[in-house]
Amino acid sequence: xxxxxxxxxxxxxxxxxxxxxxxxxxxxxxxxxxxxxxxxxxxxxxxxxxxxxxxxxxxxxxxxxxxxxxxxxxxxxxxxxxxxxxxxxxxxxxxxxxxxxxxxxxxxxxxxxxxxxxxxxxxxxxxxxxxxxxxxxxxxxxxxxxxxxxxxxxxxxxxxxxxxxxxxxxxxxxxxxxxxxxxxxxxxxxxxxxxxxxxxxxxxxxxxxxxxxxxxxxxxxxxxx
Amino acid sequence: xxxxxxxxxxxxxxxxxxxxxxxxxxxxxxxxxxxxxxxxxxxxxxxxxxxxxxxxxxxxxxxxxxxxxxxxxxxxxxxxxxxxxxxxxxxxxxxxxxxxxxxxxxxxxxxxxxxxxxxxxxxxxxxxxxxxxxxxxxxxxxxxxxxxxxxxxxxxxxxxxxxxxxxxxxxxxxxxxxxxxxxxxxxxxxxxxxxxxxxxxxxxxxxxxxxxxxxxxxxxxxxxx
Numbered sequence: 372x373x374x375x376x377x378x379x380x381x382x383x384x385x386x387x388x389x390x391x392x393x394x395x396x397x398x399x400x401x402x403x404x405x406x407x408x409x410x411x412x413x414x415x416x417x418x419x420x421x422x423x424x425x426x427x428x429x430x431x432x433x434x435x436x437x438x439x440x441x442x443x444x445x446x447x448x449x450x451x452x453x454x455x456x457x458x459x460x461x462x463x464x465x466x467x468x469x470x471x472x473x474x475x476x477x478x479x480x481x482x483x484x485x486x487x488x489x490x491x492x493x494x495x496x497x498x499x500x501x502x503x504x505x506x507x508x509x510x511x512x513x514x515x516x517x518x519x520x521x522x523x524x525x526x527x528x529x530x531x532x533x534x535x536x537x538x539x540x541x542x543x544x545x546x547x548x549x550x551x552x553x554x555x556x557x558x559x560x561x562x563x564x565x566x567x568x569x570x571x572x573x574x575x576x577x578x579x580x581x582x583x584x585x586x587x588x589x590x591x592x593x594x595x596x
Numbered sequence: 597x598x599x600x601x602x603x604x605x606x607x608x609x610x611x612x613x614x615x616x617x618x619x620x621x622x623x624x625x626x627x628x629x630x631x632x633x634x635x636x637x638x639x640x641x642x643x644x645x646x647x648x649x650x651x652x653x654x655x656x657x658x659x660x661x662x663x664x665x666x667x668x669x670x671x672x673x674x675x676x677x678x679x680x681x682x683x684x685x686x687x688x689x690x691x692x693x694x695x696x697x698x699x700x701x702x703x704x705x706x707x708x709x710x711x712x713x714x715x716x717x718x719x720x721x722x723x724x725x726x727x728x729x730x731x732x733x734x735x736x737x738x739x740x741x742x743x744x745x746x747x748x749x750x751x752x753x754x755x756x757x758x759x760x761x762x763x764x765x766x767x768x769x770x771x772x773x774x775x776x777x778x779x780x781x782x783x784x785x786x787x788x789x790x791x792x793x794x795x796x797x798x799x800x801x802x803x804x805x806x807x808x809x810x811x812x813x814x815x816x817x818x819x820x821x
Contacts, residue, residue: 483807484709495779495810524810527780554720555752557808558783582708583782583808585720585749 380443381588382409403593407534408572411443412549412592414581415525418468419454419479419509425518426473429454429511436471443573444530446472455510458489467509478521479507482579486524496523497563527580528563529594530570541596542566549574552591557584562594605668606813607634628818632759633797636668637774637817639806640750643693644679644704644734650743651698654679654736661696668798669755671697680735683714692734703746704732707804711749721748722788752805753788754819755795765821767791774799777816782809787819 386409393400426434436450450469457463486493494504506518543566549559611634618625651659661675675694682688711718719729731743768791774784
């Protein structure tokens, strides 16, 4: 009988090893090792969040989203299902990934490069704050679903637990900076802190931000107040 | 008889007005007004540079590029002509703009978002330094032209005259930082200085960088050593 290993994120393992090495050497822990949790920086490609009603309209009555891949935040997943987004210039984005579980509102998150290609003029918004934003038409195998609003560029943000917030001396709603190294390094200002005890320490940036600095798994990143 | 006004860039006019206002008020010039030239930051969308031979293969014997729009750097222009770039995943980018005048090498400059969409794995290179970079197939109305190499992401850089370089205390080949403000501000590290007496002060960034920070004509920018 095969026993599958528990799924532990590579960053967590690296962080634990780093802490153990410094501890064994009897050395003072540098800032990155003394943090309660490893800093994970992930690029969110364009995606959408949907209500159960929208999922049924697009995929059929009673349809439930299926898990394609679990994400780093507990309980969040990329669904097997994707939709087509139809923009105002008659251009489309196919295979727009749905993230689950379902929410109480419909929201499409695009990078500006996506929005310009599609012909959308979209605002920068905190996820969930979609009042007055442009809508759009979604197409699924069972039909169309028209969003009256909800197409946004999501504000860059960092999820953190209260222990992480204490370590960085920040509170929910504060802004931080993320320094990203490498040959085309950048510093991202105005990184919003979202603190909740259910959150794991993770920065979410979009594809424009990730590609501007060519973020790779081994690119050094530093979160600073 | 209509006399057309000389074409002066808006940034130059603003700079002159700023200098005049401070001078009239008898106030000390702040750093931005005391600079010899205004700082112009432009986003270069994906484009290509071609040899006269490539232009003839793509557009027909004897074909010469026609000016669509003059660029900020003296003598440089966006041509009326565009080509189609065919990527390794059978995806294409249509309407890839050619910049003129012709050069002694063929080079396609893409943002990483473009390259990922097309299936290219491209390196970050200084323009002109294309040895060992991937090639690609171009299609024009008169035929195909295969580039053996030359598809790159161009290193972010700033063109400057010797007077600008003196003001910023830098020399050709040095690195600077560009701070870009606004709601999703960033700092771009490793901005290469290219100094030549024919250059006007202008930063060139690509669409990933420009869209990461939503650069608009009125976004405040600061170039620092």
